[in-house]
Amino acid sequence: MSRRLNSWMKGAMRDSLQKWANWTGSVITEIQPSYTSQVDSVTGTLLGVRCGDTFTRFNGVVLQADHNAAQNILDRGTDKEISRFMTREEVQAVLLRRTARFLEGMELSLADAVKLGWLDPKHELCSSF
Structure with missing residues (x-):
């Protein structure tokens, strides 16, 4: 359960960052x-x-x-x-x-x-x- 929650949180964070980047014209690069x-x-x-x-x-x-x-x-x-x-x-x-x-x-x-x-x-x- 904890692993799934952690994975979900990472996905939610990634989506939130991507929305912000789209709004500001920035680029997200995963490393x-x-x-x-x-x-x-x-x-x-x-x-x-x-x-x-x-x-x-x-x-x-x-x-x-x-x-x-x-x-x-x-x-x-x-x-x-x-x-x-x-x-x-x-x-x-x-x-x-x-x-x-x-x-x-x-x-x-x-x-x-x-x-x-x-x-x-x-x-x-x-x-x-």
Whole structure:
């Protein structure tokens, strides 16, 4: 029952947003939401930690967590590598590749980032790590 109610609410919310978009001339784009609150919106990498209402970047700069996530959602709408229909694991693999490329520029690896506390150790379980 709870799952059906949740599904109905999502549908009702989607319909309401679509009506509002039609009225204002806006466009609604559905995205794959995985990791939007865990990605650094400045670098597009998984380097950083969300804790409550703050997101601390790998360099120590603190962002407001909801603003960071909102920027990631906005960016995800035009992301050519991450489609709406990808699985969470596929999104994680794309983000780990981006993070590895970013770290290469600093002559570091994903393992180095974990040791430095910049990258959550849970990502070590991913086959793309």
